[in-house]
Amino acid sequence: MSKRQDVPRPLKRCEYELAFVTSEAQKGWIDCLAAARNAMVDAWDTLTRAPEVQSPRLYSLKGELRYGTYQGRTYERYQYKFTDGGRLWYFVEHAPKGSKTAGRVLLERCLPGHPKETE
Numbered sequence: 040m041s042k043r044q045d046v047p048r049p050l051k052r053c054e055y056e057l058a059f060v061t062s063e064a065q066k067g068w069i070d071c072l073a074a075a076r077n078a079m080v081d082a083w084d085t086l087t088r089a090p091e092v093q094s095p096r097l098y099s100l101k102g103e104l105r106y107g108t109y110q111g112r113t114y115e116r117y118q119y120k121f122t123d124g125g126r127l128w129y130f131v132e133h134a135p136k137g138s139k140t141a142g143r144v145l146l147e148r149c150l151p152g153h154p155k156e157t158e
Contacts, residue, residue, distance in 0.1 A: 054087045055131070055144045060109050067149030071125055074151040078121040086119065086144045090131050096120045100128070109145055116147070126150045 050056055059065040072079050085097065097119045099105060107116045107130060114130030121127060128148040134140055 050087060050140050052139065053141050055090055055142050056140050057083070057086060058143045058145055060130075060145045060147050064146045064149050067151070068146065070151050071121065071127070071149050075122050075125055078125070082119055082121040082127060086127070086129070090117065090129070090144045107147060109147070114145070122151075124151070124153050126153065 059068065068079075090097075093099070097117065100116045100118050105116060106113050108114070109130055112132075114132070117129050117131065119127040119129070126148070127146060127150075130145040130147065132143045132145055134142040
């Protein structure tokens, strides 16, 4: 008999893959899932399909928080409000033509509560 193994959700070529840029973001994702599972599933759907389409829940940060750096590259920083208090901060990295996905959403911070920097 074989061990049970989870099947990862496949992505369409037009979808983005999600990636953590820090171990704190990965831990925060787990905390956010525990706090608001259904809202995080909706966040997954939004971020894999349309991570730059702005709405009342998804938008670019302003001022000095608008841009951030990851691996020597500067990206525009987005925030997704998955609950009234919970926030995901991320960058969007577009894939070159012919890639398996549209690119990656680089999760920088996953917070079940409101970040102090934007209060």
